[in-house]
Amino acid sequence: MIVAEMKPLSEIKEMIEPYEKVLVLGCGSCVTVCLTGGRRQVELLASALRATKKAEGREITIGERTIPRQCEPKFVDQIKEDASRYDVILSMACGIGVQGIVDRLRKPPVLPAMNTTFLGMADEGGNFHEVCLACGNCLLAFTGGICPVARCAKSLVNGPCGGSRGGLCEASKDNPCVWQLIYNRLKELDMLHLLKEMSHKRKWPVHPQKMIKEDPVIKKEQTKGA
Amino acid sequence: MSIETMPPCQAACPIHTDVRGYVAAIARGDIQSAINIIREVNPFPSVCGRICTRACETACRRGQVDEPIAIASLKRFAADQTKDLRPGVRPGPYYNDTVVIIGGGPSGLTAAHDLALLGYRVTVFESQRELGGMLSRGIPEYRLPRSVVKADIDYILSLGVEVRTGMALGRNFTLDELLKDYQAVFLALGSERSLFPKCKGVELPGIITAVEFLKQVSEGLRPYPGNKVVVVGGGHTAIDAARTCIRLGSKDVTIIYRRTPEEMPAGKEEAEEAHHEGIKFIYQAAPVEFLGKGKVEKVRCVKMEFADKKASRRSKLVPVENSEFEVKTDAVILAIGYEPKKDILEDTGVFAGKGGRILIKDETGATNIKGVFAGGDVVSGPYSVVHAIASGKKAADSIHRYLRNLPPKEIAEPEVIRPIDEKIVNLIVKSLRPKMNMLPVEERIRGFDEVSRGFTRDQALAEAQRCLNCGSGAVISDECVACFNCVLVCPYGVPVAGEEKAKIDISQCQACGICAAECPASAIDVKLEPKIASSKKLEGAIEAAKMQKTEGFTIGFYCQYHPSEVLSSTATGDYLVGKPCMARIDVAQLIRPFEEGSKGVEIRKCDYEACRFKGCEEWIDKHVHRAKKILEEIGIDAERLKIIYEKKEK
Numbered sequence: 001m002i003v004a005e006m007k008p009l010s011e012i013k014e015m016i017e018p019y020e021k022v023l024v025l026g027c028g029s030c031v032t033v034c035l036t037g038g039r040r041q042v043e044l045l046a047s048a049l050r051a052t053k054k055a056e057g058r059e060i061t062i063g064e065r066t067i068p069r070q071c072e073p074k075f076v077d078q079i080k081e082d083a084s085r086y087d088v089i090l091s092m093a094c095g096i097g098v099q100g101i102v103d104r105l106r107k108p109p110v111l112p113a114m115n116t117t118f119l120g121m122a123d124e125g126g127n128f129h130e131v132c133l134a135c136g137n138c139l140l141a142f143t144g145g146i147c148p149v150a151r152c153a154k155s156l157v158n159g160p161c162g163g164s165r166g167g168l169c170e171a172s173k174d175n176p177c178v179w180q181l182i183y184n185r186l187k188e189l190d191m192l193h194l195l196k197e198m199s200h201k202r203k204w205p206v207h208p209q210k211m212i213k214e215d216p217v218i219k220k221e222q223t224k225g226a
Numbered sequence: 227m228s229i230e231t232m233p234p235c236q237a238a239c240p241i242h243t244d245v246r247g248y249v250a251a252i253a254r255g256d257i258q259s260a261i262n263i264i265r266e267v268n269p270f271p272s273v274c275g276r277i278c279t280r281a282c283e284t285a286c287r288r289g290q291v292d293e294p295i296a297i298a299s300l301k302r303f304a305a306d307q308t309k310d311l312r313p314g315v316r317p318g319p320y321y322n323d324t325v326v327i328i329g330g331g332p333s334g335l336t337a338a339h340d341l342a343l344l345g346y347r348v349t350v351f352e353s354q355r356e357l358g359g360m361l362s363r364g365i366p367e368y369r370l371p372r373s374v375v376k377a378d379i380d381y382i383l384s385l386g387v388e389v390r391t392g393m394a395l396g397r398n399f400t401l402d403e404l405l406k407d408y409q410a411v412f413l414a415l416g417s418e419r420s421l422f423p424k425c426k427g428v429e430l431p432g433i434i435t436a437v438e439f440l441k442q443v444s445e446g447l448r449p450y451p452g453n454k455v456v457v458v459g460g461g462h463t464a465i466d467a468a469r470t471c472i473r474l475g476s477k478d479v480t481i482i483y484r485r486t487p488e489e490m491p492a493g494k495e496e497a498e499e500a501h502h503e504g505i506k507f508i509y510q511a512a513p514v515e516f517l518g519k520g521k522v523e524k525v526r527c528v529k530m531e532f533a534d535k536k537a538s539r540r541s542k543l544v545p546v547e548n549s550e551f552e553v554k555t556d557a558v559i560l561a562i563g564y565e566p567k568k569d570i571l572e573d574t575g576v577f578a579g580k581g582g583r584i585l586i587k588d589e590t591g592a593t594n595i596k597g598v599f600a601g602g603d604v605v606s607g608p609y610s611v612v613h614a615i616a617s618g619k620k621a622a623d624s625i626h627r628y629l630r631n632l633p634p635k636e637i638a639e640p641e642v643i644r645p646i647d648e649k650i651v652n653l654i655v656k657s658l659r660p661k662m663n664m665l666p667v668e669e670r671i672r673g674f675d676e677v678s679r680g681f682t683r684d685q686a687l688a689e690a691q692r693c694l695n696c697g698s699g700a701v702i703s704d705e706c707v708a709c710f711n712c713v714l715v716c717p718y719g720v721p722v723a724g725e726e727k728a729k730i731d732i733s734q735c736q737a738c739g740i741c742a743a744e745c746p747a748s749a750i751d752v753k754l755e756p757k758i759a760s761s762k763k764l765e766g767a768i769e770a771a772k773m774q775k776t777e778g779f780t781i782g783f784y785c786q787y788h789p790s791e792v793l794s795s796t797a798t799g800d801y802l803v804g805k806p807c808m809a810r811i812d813v814a815q816l817i818r819p820f821e822e823g824s825k826g827v828e829i830r831k832c833d834y835e836a837c838r839f840k841g842c843e844e845w846i847d848k849h850v851h852r853a854k855k856i857l858e859e860i861g862i863d864a865e866r867l868k869i870i871y872e873k874k875e876k
Contacts, residue, residue, distance in 0.1 A: 028705075033707055035709065036746075040746050043814045044814045048817055049860075051821045052860035052862070054823055055861065126711060
């Protein structure tokens with residue numbers, strides 16, 4: 001899941017300063033789950049912005065809307081008419097969502113209310129942790145299903161550094177040394193030999209990457225009479 | 227689990243009163259709404275508020291935690307507070323059909339009430355001088371004052387019901403005559419003939435039936451029964467007769483009942499009251515002979531035991547051999563049961579069965595004669611007032627369907643909310659019923675003043691706020707994104723992760739509203755106070771404040787479960803928005819007043835120890851902390867958002 005957090009309100013305030021009509025647009029997927037950009041946050045941000053404008057003695061129009069996924073063109077198309085009534089869209093989605101809107105709507109401009117932080121998962125207490133860097137060459141088969149690329153402070157793929165102390169990382173005492181975790185896991189599974197077989201060649205792809213559907217889209221016309 | 231399942235109180239009530247609805251209305255101090263909800267199904271709220279058999283209280287889930295809600299007493303409070311209320315618009319009549327009701331007791335009058343509201347012309351024939359049946363003649367004033375019965379009856383009559391008292395079936399008119407003038411007849415004749423025990427000497431002077439005795443007293447007579455009195459029986463009437471004797475000057479009153487205290491049809495509380503007033507009880511004994519020269523002087527009794535010793539309640543009894551004993555007495559009052567007056571039905575052609583009870587064909591209450599319906603005690607035998615009301619309601623509906631040619635009513639058994647799981651029971655904050663003010667014993671026994679004085683406003687609100695609002699809790703919509711934040715925040719552990727979305731068992735939810743305030747998708751609503759209602763309240767308060775306080779205003783949130791706050795809400799200069807629990811106020815609601823230029827927002831936080839919700843304080847603090855942070859970031863002085871602590875006086 002993509003984790004994102006809201007930018008400081010002062011920054012958002014500054015961004016929307018030139019505009020009279022702002023649509024705060026939430027996203028119902030990842031950012032709702034990580035409690036930062038769903039319908040409730042939209043309501044809160046819109047309310048805060050209205051209050052700050054009121055305090056400044058300025059009345060501005062702030063609309064609220066949340067769609068299931070800002071990265072889905074079919075959802076973005078549904079807000080076309082609504083969006084045309086605003087001077088700017090303040091997106092509460094991740095960076096993908098912001099660009100999803102830009103890709104479909106020529107107007108109005110889109111501003112990010114969020115900083116996209118990492119790809120992560122929740123623990124039992126609902127806190128989110130970075131666990132994947134989307135490196136493009138997954139080595140989890142060799143590391144007991146625990147990723148050193150994302151979870152080692154130095155992204156080391158050939159064992160721990162000298163800063164691993166008592167199972168903890170020298171960069172932050174709150175973090176376990178991921179290589180200790182990998183070792184423990186493999187030992188438990190009696191699969192330590194995998195470490196010897198491992199070789200990770202990290203890909204350095206040319207951006208932007210693409211994933212093209214292998215099967216061509218069947219046009220409706222072609223299916224007629226078939 | 228359907229979200230429309232019925233709370234157990236409502237399911238247990240023979241007329242399915244929306245108990246949860248009116249108790250919640252009282253809890254927020256809205257007595258008018260409470261009485262409206264009660265009156266939707268019950269034309270005898272003042273009466274039922276005092277003498278109902280209260281199946282609802284037995285079913286109440288609060289009983290799993292500590293004590294059931296004092297539902298009847300709350301009904302009494304609502305009725306007493308609104309006793310001058312009259313129907314806004316007098317209905318109809320819309321139809322030309324006329325209906326006659328024979329018998330002006332609770333069943334007949336309920337049918338009259340419902341039929342009048344449906345738009346029929348209704349006439350009630352009552353054989354006695356006064357309406358009310360057993361309510362007026364059989365229940366002493368210290369338990370049910372005549373003025374109370376009159377208040378309920380007056381309301382019914384104000385709907386335009388015609389009454390003819392002193393008119394008895396068979397004596398003043400016949401059923402055939404009525405059927406010529408009226409399109410439908412409801413026989414609600416009651417069941418007022420006393421049963422006599424089959425023992426020698428029952429004809430001796432000094433032996434009287436409880437019905438006759440209580441009737442004399444109800445007519446204003448004050449007979450002196452004698453110094454020593456024996457009352458035979460264990461029902462409400464037996465206790466009523468015994469307590470009446472004490473009030474008439476008898477010094478030594480004994481109730482003889484053939485079964486155990488647990489089996490006594492009279493309530494435990496009534497038996498306790500009688501005990502406080504000095505009445506003695508002899509259990510598991512029955513009279514076999516009344517002895518005396520010219521008048522009763524002694525009762526010979528025998529001990530009783532279960533025929534099958536292993537048998538449970540209400541199994542057959544047999545006398546214990548050689549267990550006879552005698553009780554000296556000046557008078558005997560018999561209260562062992564009633565049956566309908568059989569002779570009334572002679573020559574009517576209406577079929578009656580064992581003990582003179584009218585035989586009805588089916589659920590509609592139709593008798594063997596077309597257009598003639600029957601209900602109340604004359605069909606069921608002696609039962610409770612609320613069953614009589616239920617029977618009257620059913621008759622009114624059946625008569626309406628009969629006259630309008632409508633199909634019979636389909637009655638679906640309600641799905642009832644399950645009991646509370648043991649682990650949740652342990653998490654619910656305990657609190658007991660407020661003690662209702664009672665007339666001191668020495669004052670009681672001097673006259674017929676009502677013994678229970680009813681709840682005060684504070685007591686009623688506090689008691690209503692103990693209600694667990696069963697089934698009014700959180701409901702999850704399709705908007706759920708399965709973040710399972712609700713699973714993390716619920717103080718009772720009710721939400722669980724389902725296969726696709728979160729699931730909340732409405733039968734276990736305590737309606738604290740924390741999950742709704744925390745749901746990032748706004749996918750949870752709480753039926754006790756839905757988001758729309760909550761937002762309307764806040765917007766209304768802000769609107770009023772802006773209009774009236776041009777110099778600036780403050781919005782205050784207070785807890786509705788804090789009775790004194792409800793009282794002071796209109797007294798302060800601020801604009802207050804009540805919330806069922808303060809933890810339910812979400813951060814956006816705290817910021818919202820600032821959008822409209824509010825000078826400040828205050829949270830009147832009540833005493834945590836008195837709070838019915840677990841862990842609410844932590845959530846109030848969290849929400850306020852988050853809101854303050856936002857205010858700081860947008861450049862509004864965070865001190866303008868304040869928590870005001872109010873320690874409740876103990």
